[in-house]
Amino acid sequence: MDLSFTEEQRLLAESVARFLEKEYAFEHRRAVASADPGFSRESWAQFAELGWLGIGTPEDQGGLGGGAVEHMIVMEGCGRHLVVEPYLSTVILGGGLLRRGGGSKTALLADLASGKLLLALAHGERKSRFDLAHVETSAEKSGKGFKLTGHKAVAFHAQLADRIIVSARTSGKTTDSTGITLFLVPRDAKGVTLLPYRTVDGLRAADVRLDGVTVEASAVLGAVDAGHDLVVAAVDEALVALSAEAVGAMAALFAQTREYLKTRKQFGVPIGSFQVLQHRLVDMFMALELARSTTEAAARALGDGDADYGRASAAAAKVQAGRQGRLVGQEAVQLHGGMGMTDELPIGHYFKRLTAIDTSFGNADWHQRRFAGLTAAS
Amino acid sequence: MRIKLDAAHERFRDEVRGFLDKAVPADIRERCELGKRMTKDDYVRWQTILYKQGWVAPGWPKEHGGPGWTTLQRAIFDTELGATPAPPVIAFGVTMVGPVIIKFGSPAQKAHFLPRILKSEDWWCQGYSEPDAGSDLAGLKTRAVSDGDDYIVNGSKTWTTYAQYADMMFCLVRTGSDGKKQEGISFLLIDMHSPGVSVTPIVTIDGGAEINSVFFDNVRVPKANRIGEEGKGWTYAKYLLAHERTNIARVGLSTRLLRRLKEIAAQEQMDGRPLIEDPAFSSRIAAVEIDLMALEATVLRAVSGENAGKPPGPESSILKIKGSLIQEELTELMSEAAGVYALPYHPEWFEPGWNGETAGPAYAPALAPTYFNWRKVSIYGGSNEIQRNIIAKQMLGF
Missing domain, CATH: 1.20.140.10 (Butyryl-CoA Dehydrogenase, subunit A, domain 3)
Incomplete structure (x- = not known):
């Protein structure tokens, strides 16, 4: 049994260490974090070029087809250099949900891998604390689509994202694990209001208010009621x-x-x-x-x-x-x-x-x- | 929760577990689960069963009777053996003096002692610590003076575990006093039945007496029983300490203690429900279980892949510190789980053959004494503070 890295993982670890050592000095981080938009598009493009954004994307969609070990390698580097770019929100959470949601949404993985698409997850709420089944935000049927109403708390990197993955209740009671549906909502959709702020660690997050945001049925990620x-x-x-x-x-x-x-x-x-x-x-x-x-x-x-x-x-x-x-x-x-x-x-x-x-x-x-x-x- | 291995090692683990489960004699299993004291006969019976399977000395080279396992297989075996309700294999022969004799012993010493260790024909004890030489081991004063083909040994050793059962002691003695205190130490194998050897028990806070003081009064030891060269004992002692540290994490024992803790907490009641369902108590169990997973994962990192086959290094000090803290936490939680029935003290209950009545549940009498006794694990074999010194010096460069 070999718990050490494979040759490819070792090369990835070396590349992460070498790149961040050279390009991501603490003073660079300080400058990027303290000015808007709170991350560097240039760094993000470099991450894409290095293949980091497509680690979880299947190889036939332009990714590396890697998994949790490869993500761990990149994230350890991010921790070592206090990287502020939205890797967790976009690649781990956003990419993970796109892959699992399946259907036409997986096509977006190519954009994610190339750095064109930034994602954020808006799931937690004021009263949910850490319970992933607690969703009060509602999604009412409206024509062929849905109308979303509610308030999402501390959605990491939401103000940087092109699209926000929003969870809302399509059936059941507030803490039921069934009846939660995920929607891909453009950040600038009508009725979406962000309260953007910095978090204490210098990263960016926002509360997300949804005031009757109408979305098409095609905005559903995965199946209705099966988001949890x-x-x-x-x-x-x-x-x-x-x-x-x-x-x-x-x-x-x-x-x-x-x-x-x-x-x-x-x-x-x-x-x-x-x-x-x-x-x-x-x-x-x-x-x-x-x-x-x-x-x-x-x-x-x-x-x-x-x-x-x-x-x-x-x-x-x-x-x-x-x-x-x-x-x-x-x-x-x-x-x-x-x-x-x-x-x-x-x-x-x-x-x-x-x-x-x-x-x-x-x-x-x-x-x-x-x-x-x-x-x-x- | 246990960490999964790859398919080949899962099979190996199943094979080891399958044998050990069936092999433990029922009476030993029962007394061991209850936390009663193991007798010399219990130890020898169990070691003989392992010997007949070829598994009593998993770290020995094949030509001396070892099974020829990799370091990872050995770690898996050690863990499964520790998780088995049976006494541990007494380390003094198999894992301590055995490897020293294999590495530095004379052909005659190898031929005589090694088979006797495997067959549990000699019970060994360790003569390292002295009243004035604990963590500062090299400060030892027991003297061996040359007299023809023999040494005459005078002095005393302390904390000697199971000296009352022992046939042989491996012993550090001073044969010279020039130069650094580490020089002038020799490594002798002393027959405990020799005239002039006396053993006095030390009663510990749990009421037991597994440790002893040993006194030497003009004890004659043949020079043929010296390991290697005169004055080089410190080198052999350090080699021994490195070997002692292979199963230092004791993941298996802690796995067994965790299982027992959950069984006890399921039987105890709190607010009309099993204690294990109490959020505060179950959270404490979860905390130590997660620590144990972290420890097991660290052991596996240390013995697999590119680390396989390397001798244990200073990282084993991490395993010693964390492993001992986990054992102490588990024995403390077990004692706490029993509530007031941790308090009745029945010293006679520990003795084999005693069938009197005790207050409270059958599992209760051992819990508090075991908790008291287990405070030793962060002290013996180099206290946790000494282990931190080792890490600071050897790994952090201070």
Whole structure:
């Protein structure tokens, strides 16, 4: 059994590391994140050229036909360099839903792979917290199409997207898992109002208001009433991708903190000579390694074909990424002392991204509870 | 939840599990599940069953009686063996002194000792720690003075697990005092039945007495029982410690403890429902189960693919730290699960053959003592703080 990467995966990892090392310095990230539109079209075009946007797209549609392990490789690089481009929203979630939705929508995967199409998912709501079955937004029959009304909370990258994937209830009660339908809605459709903002980690998101937005029946992604399972499956992939991003961010924080302990002098010696600080750095290192192991195992589990196994593994990975990520972020700030509190150093920016990752698509407590439910029988 | 392997290794795991499940004698299985103390006879019976299957020394080369497995197969076996309700194979012979004799022993030492280890004919114990040499092992003072073909040994060892059962001890002694303290240490194999050896039990906080003090009063040890060269004992000791660390994560044992924890939590009641359905308690179980998955995934990374066949490195210190914390959390949760019935103390219950009445459910008497006893795992074999020093020095470059 070989848990190391295949030759192709190794080459992808090298290409990701080499490209981001060269093109995605922290000051570049800072500049892109602090100006509108909050991402770089030039970088996005380069990602497309490198093939990263088409990893999940089948080969006959111009993609690489890869899976969760390849997405993990790219996302780890994104974490290491604090990439702000909408890879998760467009490629993992958007691409994942297009692939699963099937039908004519899969044709859009070619546009996604070439960088022409940006997507975002607007699913969560004010009262749903992390429950993917909780959808109040309604989709009423209207002529041959539907009329969407509701409010979507913190839709990542929605203001950058050409089309937003909106979930709405076509039948059933607010927390029923059946009766949810997904719609592909142009961002500039009539009745769509965005409240755009930055998130605490410097990324972009928006609340999305839908005031009787009329869409054709052809806007439905997948089947009517069957959106929940699509979202759950796509979010499982997002959980592993976010975990990989967290691993990348933790790896960067660990490396920078280690370097700091070796160079920063107090009392005439490098502060890394103090055992109390060495042990805290060791705990950061262990947190990183354990999160990496769980993330890699989960990426492989998603490709295993056993859905329950994949689901529980993804939840476990997100718990580890959330908890260990918070620990590593907090410790990196602490070990950098006052410098760790400054906006100038990247440390705090990694800390903030790790905090946001824990909260995105369910925090550690949430997924720990899910895991308990998924594994109660075993 | 267990991590899936590829098809070939899933088959290997099934084969190993299939044998182990059937092979454990019913009385041993029952007492082990309850957490009663295992007797010397229990250990020897179980090791003999494994010996007859050819599986008692999974890490030994084939020519010395090992099964010839890869490091991954060995890790799978170790995990399944640990998950089996049976006593562990006593490490002192098979995984500690055995590899040292194979690597550094004389032909006569190999021919005499190795078969006796495999057949459980000698019970080994470890003579490393001393009252004034714990984490600072090289500070040991037990002296061996040359006298013709023998050494005369004086001094004492401590924390010696199962010295009361032991026929042989591998022992670090000081044969010289020049230079660094790591120099001048020799590695002797001492017959525990020799005149001048005495053993005194140390009662631990759980009420048991599996560890001992061992005293040497002019004990005569043939020089033929020295491993390798005089004064090079530290090298052999370090080699031994590296080998000791192959199954250091103890994923199998924790898998068994997790299963028992869930069984107990399903039988205990809270608010009129099984404790395992209590959101707070089940969340704590989930937390440790996820940690165990992370540990198992880390073990698999360390023994498969490009890492296969490499000797265990400093990353095993990560496995030691995390593995011990998981075991401690599991034994603590098991004790907590029993509620007030964790409190009645029945020391006689642990002894084989005792059939008296105890208060509370049958699984309860062992839980708190096991929790107390298990605090040892983050202390022995190099405390978790020493492990952090090792990682800081060898992996982080401090």
